[in-house]
Amino acid sequence: MLGDWNMVDVIRETLYSNRNISDDVKDNLFELIIVFNERFPEVSLDNLNNRLMSLKIEKVSKYLRRTISYYDFRKNILYFNIEEIKKGYDMKHILMFELLNIITSTKHHTGFNLDNKFEALNVGFTEILANYLVGNNGDKFIYPDEAISANLISIIVGAENLHISYFNNDARYLMESFVKAGLKL
C-alpha cells in the first residue's frame, strides 16, 4: 500500500520552506520521510508537518550533551554532538532515529514515554524501528541495551501493541498490553 502522497507533497513544501535547515539536510530528511511513509502509511504525518515548519538543527559540544544526537520536543530543536559525529556513526540511521522522535512528539513526551516512566523502552523501540527502516551501517551500536530489552518485551507482549502505543502516544495502552500478556505491573 502506498503512503499518503498528498501529505508527502505538503510536507515537502513545509520542509523546503524552513530556512533553519540546510539544503542537504532537507534532502536527507525528505528521503527518510518517504521511506517512513511507505513502510508505515497508516501513521499520521500531521504532527511532523507542524514541527517541520519551525524545526531547528544545532550542533553542541560533548560537554553539553554526550549522546550523538538529541531532539528537544519542547523547543523543537534537533541537536548533534559535533565530536561524536566523527566516530563512525551511520548518520542516515541517526537521522531516522530522530525523525521518529519528531513524528511521535507531543507537548509532553515522545512515543509512549509518559512522565519518563518508559524512557529506556521508548529509546529501544525507536532504535528497533530505525534499524527496520534504514538499517545501521555504522561502526557503533546505538543504544544496544535498550534495543535488546525492547525487542524482548516486543516478543512477549506483541510488536503490534508496542507499535500502536508508540505512534498513538498511548502509555495506558502499553500498560494494558503488559497486563494482557500476563505481566504484573
Place this chain on the structure above:
Amino acid sequence: MKILDVLEKSNNNYKTREFRGESQLGEIIYNIFEQYANSGNMSLEKNEQIMNYLPSENMFSDEKIAYTGLNEKVEQISKYFKEYALNKNLENDNALVKKAS
C-alpha cells in the same frame, strides 16, 4: 520484581551506564524473562524468537562499557527454555500416545 520495576532499572541503566562504565543488561533481560516465565503465557514459538535475540558479551568487546555477567544470565535463560521445550515435547508426545490408544 514487577515489570514496571524492571523498566525503572532499565531507565537507570540507560542514564548511568556510561558514567559507571558498566551495564546491567544481563540482570535486566533476566528480570524480563522472569516476568515472562511467571506470566503463564510461555510458548515454544516465542521462546525460539527470544533465543534468537539473546545477546552475548562478545558483541560488546569493543565498547568502553563492561557487560560482566551477561553471558551467565543468558545461559540461565537458555537452559530454562531448553528444559521447557523438552517438557513441552514430552507433554505433546504423551498426548499423542494417549489419543492413539
